[in-house]
Amino acid sequence: MPSPVPGSAPAVETRALRRVFRASRGAGEVIALDGVDLRIERGEVFGLLGPNGAGKTTCIKILNTLLFPTSGEARVAGFDVMRDSREIRRRIGLVSGGESSGYGSLTVRECLWLFSQFYGVPGAIAWPRIDELIAVVELGEQARTRINRLSTGQRQRMNFARGFVSDPEIMFLDEPTLGMDVNAARRLREFVLDWVRARAGRTVLLTTHYMAEADQMCDRVAIIDRGRVLACDTPAALRRSVQGGQHVELEVRAPDGGVLDEVEGVRMAWGAPHPERGTLTLKFLLPEERVLGDVLRALAGRGVAVQGVSTRETSLEDAFIRIVGHGLDDEGPRA
C-alpha cells in the first residue's frame, strides 16, 4: 500500500542518501552519492549544480525510481522511491538533455501523443496540450513531419516537450538545454519558469552544467561534488557567501600558471590556458584591503605580460569555485 501523502509533503526529501556502484572488472567501488540530504519544497525551482561525476544524474535516477539507493531514504511527493514507484511515476516527468525519444515513422504530434498515453492522459486533454507544447518548442511547421526527418536540435526540442505532455507535479530536468542553440535554450528556460509559476505546487528539479542557467532559474541551488552536497541556499545567498573582495580576471602571457602563488594577498587563484593564443586566464579574488595596481606591478616585476584586465560582480560561479575548490570545467584545484 502506498504511504499516505499529506498535502504539505515536500516535493523531494532525501536523508543520508547513498549510492555505490560496483566498478567494472573488480576495480572496487564508485561512491556516486555519499549521504545526500535534500528537502525541496513544492513550488520551488531547485538546482543541482556540480561537475561531471558529481552524482547529479544518479540522484535524479533514484528520485525517478530508475535506481535503488544503496542506503538512506528518498521520498518524492511524500512517497518512498523503494516502495511506491507507481505513485511517484504518476506525478513526475523527466527530460534528459541530449537524449532523443520517439520512433522515426511517427510524426512529432503522434510521438508526443504516444508518450501522453503512457501516462494515461485522455485524448481530449492530450491533443490541445500537445499542440500548445509544439508551439512552445517552435515545431509548429514540423508538427506533422516524421521524426526521422527532424534535425538533431528539433529532436531535442521535441524531447523537451515530451517531458511535459503528462503535466507532472514534479519535473526533473537533467541538463535539459545541453547542446541546444542559445535562443532555443533561453526560450525553454522562460517556458519552464512560466510553467512552474502557472499552478501552485508545481516543482522543478534542474541539474545543469550552466551556472547562468542555475542562477537565472533556481530559487535554491545545491552544490554537489563527489556525491556530497557542499552547500544549499539561494543563488543570492551563495553569492553573498563569497563577497568581500573584487573578482579579477587577467589574461596574461606567463611561463606557467603559478605566477599568482607568490603575489601577496591574492586568494583563490586558478588559471585556464588558451593554447591557441599562448595565454593564460587567471581568475582570483582580490581582498578589499588590497589594490589591483599592486598585483599588476608585482606581476610585471616577475616578467609576466598582462594583456587584459577585467573586474566583475560576484557570480554563482565564484561561489561554486569557492565551495568546491575548482570550476565546473576544471579537473580540480590548481596545485
Added chain:
Amino acid sequence: MNGWRDRLALDLRAARARAFVRVVGTLREPQGVLLDAVFPNLGMCAYVLLYRGLGAPRSFETLAVIGGIMTTFWLNVLWGMGAQLFWEKQSGQLQLFFAAPCSRMAILAGMAVGGLVGTTLRSLVGVALGVWVFHVRFASFSPGVLIAVFLATMAALYALGMMLASLFLLYGREAWHTCNALTDPVFMLSGLYFPIRTLGSVGAFAAGLLPLALGVDALRQVLMGPAAHGLFPVRYELAGLCALAVLLLVLARLSLEHLERLSKREGRLTQRWQ
C-alpha cells in the same frame, strides 16, 4: 486514479499507443513488406518448386506454403519482439518506459498486438503466392477452428516474444547475434517446410515444446486434414498452445520484473552505453 479500473485504463491506453507505432510503421514503411514478407516467402517458393520438381504429393506444397506464411510471424516475433527492448535501449527510450507509470507488460503487449496486426497484413503476400501462384489446395475446414488455432498460436508465439525481449536484454550483448543464432534451429525444429513427424519421436517431442511448431502443425491439420501428417490431435495441440501462452506470459512478466529489479540494483541495462 488508484483503482484497478484506472490502472487498467492506463495500461490499455499504453498498449494501444505502442501498438499504433507498429501498425503505422507497417503502413508507412512499404519497403518492410519486401524485407519481412516477400524475401522470407522466397524460401517457401523454393520448397514448393523443389516438391513440384521431385513430383511429391501436392499436399507437400500446401504444407510448405503454410510454413512460409508462419515464417513471417516467427521473424516478427524474433526480430520485432525479442530484440525490441534492446533496440529501445540503444535508442535511449528504455529508461523512459521504465519511468512511466504504465506497466511494462502493457508496452510489450502493445508491441505484440501491433506486430501481429502489421505482420498479418504482410503475411497476405504468402497467402497470395500460395493461392494464386502455386494454386495450393486446402481441405474443407471449419473457419471457427482455424481462427481459434491461429489466435492460440499467435498468443503463444507473441508471449514467447515478450519473454525473449527481457531475456535478450539480460543475457545478450548484441541482440542481432542472438536472433541470428535462434533463426535456423527454430526453422529446423518447427518443421516449417516439412511434416514435423519426420523429425522422429525425440525431435517431435522437442518441437512440441515450441509454440511455432505446435501452431504450424495444428494449422496444417485444420487446413489439410490427414494429409498434414500431424503430430497430435488438433484439440490437444490447441490446449497445448493455450497452456504455452499462459505459461510464457507468466514467464515474460517474471523476467521483465527481474530485468527491472536488476536494472535498479545494478544501475545498468536501461542505459544505451551499458
